[in-house]
Amino acid sequence: MLRQYELVDRVLDYDPDADEALLNRAYVFSMKAHGSQKRASGDPYFSHPIEVAGILTDLRLDDETIATAILHDTIEDTVATPDEIERLFGPSVARLVDGVTKLSKIEAQSENERAAENLRKFLLAMSDDIRVLLVKLADRLHNMRTLHHIGKPEKRRRIARETMDIYAPLAERVGMYEFMREMQTLAFEQLEPEAFQSVGRRLEQLGEGGGDRIGKIASGLRLALGRAGIEVEVSGREKHPYSIWRKMAERHISFEQLSDVMAFRAVVPTVEDCYRALGIIHRRWPMVPGRFKDYISTPKRNGYRSLHTTVIHVENARIEVQIRTPEMHAQAEYGLAAHWAYKTPNGDGGKVRADANHSWIRDLVEILDTAGSPEELLEHTRMAMYADRIFAFTPRGELIQLPKGATPIDFAYAVHTDLGDQAVGAKVNGRVMSLKTVIENGDQVQILRSKAQAPQAAWLNIATTGKALAAIRRHLRHAERDESVKLGRKIYDDIVRRLPAPIGTDALPQALKRLKLPDEAALMHAVARRSLSDAAVMEALMPGSAGADVANDRGGDRGSDRAGAMPQAGAISIKGLTPGVAFDLGDCCRPVPGDRIVGLRRPDAGIEVHRIDCSVLGELAERAEGETDWVDVSWGDKADGGVARVQVEVKNEPGALGMLATIIGRHGANIINLRLDARDALYHTNTVDVEVHDLHQLMRLLAALRAIEAVHAADRV
Structure with missing residues (x-):
C-alpha cells in the first residue's frame, strides 16, 4: 500500500501545482473513517481506496480526482456524510464522490429496477463530469486484481460477469485499452477457468x-x-x-x-x-x-x-x-485520460465534460429521458455502449458511427431525432433503398423525409440502436395516449348524456377532485382504458346518479357499471381514431368499414372491435365475465380502410395465382399477406389478407373472384 508521502509525491511529480493539503486531508480522513474495517484478503479496507488513487496517478490525473479516489467509499461504507465531505473538501470533490459512490442501498421492487436506477444515476453523474467514470473504472480494476481473495465462487463469478458485461466495455468505450485488457483477462480467469x-x-x-x-x-x-x-x-x-x-x-x-x-x-x-x-x-x-x-x-x-x-x-x-x-x-x-488538461478553467464550475469523441454519453442521457421501463433502459444503454461499430457518411461527408447491422432508421436518428421521425426512405450510395436495408461499412446514406411521416410500430423490428428504439417507443407512447384521450372523450360524452340531468361547468373540475386525477386528459385516458368504470365517472360528476356510492370504483364489473344508470345513449364513432393505437380490430373476424361492429372494453386495455356476428365474441365475453364492458361503436361517416381475410380455392394450373393477384389489383385492393394452406391434384387453397376501403369494395372483389374460371370458391374468413 502506498504511504501518504509516496502518494502525494507521485501527484506533485507530474503536477507541481497540485493542492498538497487537499490530498493529505483526504488520506487522513479516509484512514480514520474506515478505521478497523478489513477486506476479504485480510488487508485494512483503507488500502483499497489508496491503491485506486495510485492507479489514477499512473494516468496523471488532477488532485480533485485523486482525492475523490481516496474518499470514494467513505459515504457508503462509513459514517461519513455528503455534507461532511463537502465541508472538508469542497463542493467539486463532494459531487465527484457522490457520483462514484456505489448505489446498492437504493430500494426498488426488482433486480432490473435496482440495476436500472444504479445505471441511471451513474450515467447522469458521468455525463455531468467524466472524471466519475475514470475513478469508477480504477475502482473496479483494483477490485478485480484482488477478486481471488473472495471465498464464494458464485460471488466471484457474479463480479467477473458484471465486469465483463459493463466495465470492460466502458473502458473500451473511452479508449482505455490497458484497463479493458486487464479487466477482461481477470474476469475470463474466473468465468472460464479451464x-x-x-x-x-x-x-x-x-x-x-x-x-x-x-x-x-x-x-x-x-x-x-x-x-x-x-x-x-x-x-x-x-x-x-x-x-x-x-x-x-x-x-x-x-x-x-x-x-x-x-x-x-x-x-x-x-x-x-x-x-x-x-x-x-x-x-x-x-x-x-x-x-x-x-x-x-x-x-x-x-x-x-x-x-x-x-x-x-x-x-x-x-x-x-x-x-x-x-x-x-x-x-x-x-x-x-491521455489528453488530460490540469486545472484548465472551463467556465462550468470545474466540471470536466466528455469531448466530441464521446458523444455516445449524450446519447445515453437522451435515452434516460425517454426510456419507459427499467428493462427498456438497460436494453437501450447496453446497445448504445457495447455494440461493434461501422462507419457511414452523410452526403456532406460527415462521419456517423453505428453498430453492425444498423439500418437507415438508425442512421437518421443518429443525425437528428426529427430526421428519424420523418424518414420515409433512404438513398444508399445513390440508390433508393428501403428503411430495412442494412448499412455496410463506408456507405454514403441520404435520408428521404416527409413532414407527413411519423414513427411506425413496425420500425421497432427494423431499428437496432438504443437511441432510435427509445425515440420510436417514446413517440408511440405519446401517440397511444393522445388517441386514448380522443376515444375517452367520446365515451365521456356518452356518459354525460346518460346522466339524469344536464351538468354545469363546475361539474368536471369537481369530479377530477373526487377522483383524485390531475387534469381532464388523465380522466379521458382512464375512461378509455377502463381503469375507471362508467358508474364511477357518473357518480363523480353527479353524486347519486349511479344509484350507489361508487365514486372510488376503479374498473368495477359490468353489473355495478349499470347500477341505476341509463343505457348507452348512442353508438360511439371510431372515425378519426387510429386502429392498433386507440383501439384494436379483432384478428378473429377482421372487421372493415361497413360491417356492423361492437366494442369489447376491459380494464387497462384498449377497446377491441369485433363484427357483430363474430363467432368467438360470446366465448371472449364469457371468459372475461365481470370484467367486460360492451360498447356500442360505429365506423362513422366515410370511415376508410381495413384488412379483410379471404380464403380462395384456385385451380392447380399455371397462371391461376397470377390471375388471382390481377383481379385483386384491378379492384384497388392490396395484398398484405398470402399463405398456401392446402394443395392437391385439382386445387390449392390460399388465405389472402387484403387491404380494402370498405365492405362494399370487399363484396365486389369476392363477386369478381367467384366469376373467373380459375377460381373454384372465394369466401370471407
Missing part, C-alpha cells in the same frame, strides 16, 4: 518452441523501417488470453488454426511516417487481404487512431502490426 488455463498453456508452449520469436520479429520490423530512414520504436506482445479465446469461439477454429496471436506496435514521429511505414511493411511482407484498417482517417468513436494491418511473416506466421504516432499511442493506451 479455457483460461488451456490458452495460457498454449501460449507458454508457443514461447518455448520458438525462442524469442517476438523479439526477433520486432528487430526485423525495426531494421526494415530504419533502413528507409524512419525513426521508429517497435514493441511486440502476445495477444491476451481472452482476446484469443473470443476469436477462436467466433471463428469456430482451434488454437493451431489461429494465425495472428502476436501483435506488434510501431510508433513513428508523424502521421506521414505512419503511411510511409505501412507501404514499406507491405512491400517487404505480403499483406492479408481484408485485414487492413485505417483508423487515422476514420477514427473509432472513442477517438482511437492507428493503422492496423496483418502480414505474412517468415514460416507463414501471420502477425498484426499497429502503426501510430506517440500522441496516438498515448490515446490508445489511456484514452480519455
